[in-house]
Amino acid sequence: MHKLPHVITLNQENQLMKIFILYGTETGNSELFAEDVQAALKDQHEVTLVDMQNATLDMLSPENDLTIIIISTYGEGEYPTNAQAFVKIIQDKQPDLHGCRIAFFGLGDTFYTGHYNVCVKTLQKLLTGLGAEQIGPCGLHDASSGQMIDELMQPWLDAVFSDLKKQ
């Protein structure tokens, strides 16, 4: 049976943190991982889970305490279908993202040499290039590693939240 990790407690002036989780997925792994992250955080924070297909630019606003982006890579370094329109909006509108805090997690496969997890990496460059601040390390899952995706969640979330606390 799958176990949920312990819930992260974070008191920031005793306020509920407002967190958006945006996922881009082709075969459903990123969505499931995003749901797991939501389940781990929702008791302590105000968490909204969003399919990137329905994402809007205000979800990247500095008003939010944290935006989490979970995205896979498809084809040969292509964005998942449900993420393409939103990425295009960002590329076209070039919004000012100063003050916006974003954590990244990518799902990919080293089998695709030369294209490993390129989506999360290019998105990271794009958003930090627009002024966003990256929180924690960019998490990466490699489908060829044989590792379960959810095993990576707790260490990555811990790193993200300890980075957030420092601020």
Added chain:
Amino acid sequence: MIENPQIAIIGSGPSGIYTAQFLLKKIPDCKIDILERLPTLYGLVQYGVAPDHQSAKAITRQFDRLFENKSVHFFGGVEVGNAIHLEELKKLYDIVIIASGLYGDRRLGIQGENLPGVLPSGRLTRWLNGYPNEELKPLLVGPHLVIIGNGNVAIDVARLMAKTDQDLINSTMDLTRHALLGGGKVKTIDIIGRGLPEGCKSDPLILRELANIPYVHLTVEGNLTPDNEDSFPQIVKNRLKVLREINNMGKPNAPCQISIRFQLKPIEIIGDNSVKAVIFHDQNKNIREISASAVVTAIGFCDAPDTVISRDRFRIKNEGELSYNLGENLYSVGWFRKGPTGTISENRVDAKEVVEIIFRDLEQSLKNKAKEKKGLASEELEKLLKARRVHWFDFEQKEEMSPNKSQNTLC
């Protein structure tokens, strides 16, 4: 909306599993029973997807999570149409969804097709994937393999037959079966398509993968620079580019020579007790003979001869796709609905759509007539199966039922 709608899904392939996932999101109080003819789960992910593509098969980890939900039950080893009839299911459940795929190999319909040494690709890939009840007569493929068809399955077969056991250690290939076929010892592989290079259906990624096998030399025969190339969609341009790149990559002395050829229409397979050659017509109707010690047909899928849920029965004239709703409370999704092409993720899109439609129809049915409250369909189904002495497997038993999937090792 009916409270706790009871839903039966026929087939545990990607389309059935994705449909169940989306149903639970859209209708959280629904109850789902998944009926599967095999004792094992996940359809072609297990028995189609190439055994050396482990990361593509890793999707099963996501699928496994579905069964943590107490509203979902698995009935493995229950063939609908055999152990229980479709009409019976439709009476027991509020909604019945056919997600049974298509596993019959399409036939060429030419002379010589029944000769020993002609292997349909569906059966071959099932066999290599360790499928328990596939009765493929083990025979040596021999030195000269001709593959008819140039889609992804054809390229998978070429790669699997070219690769040596050494290169398959980290796969779930049934190595005993691979050896029985003489896998890794094939000297020439001809991959033949009827159409032009620009119509080639295979994924550029797996074309490259094939050409990159160190002991394979690959050549592509045909016009790879058509005059009207600029007018093609990007995806076609990419494919032509890859075909040009992989052509003749400079390993002419490699032990396995693969040729991809276009515009050849198979006319006859010749041989006495086994295959000797395949006769083709080229674009000018000239005869071309390619010698072969074995032939694999990889030209698509259709209703299997032994199928109990016929897709053709639901087809209206020549329509390629079926409707999502097949009348009353019966629905279809995935390869069964769309026809036998498309990747795993395309079934996810289809599953999302069928769930939207079911949701709408359920809302509608409340407005029209509230269905009378029935008993628990799962229990009724179990009673019926027991009375018929049908033994079924639940999800917890899947490990003991799955074919030996221990890691391959070479001594």
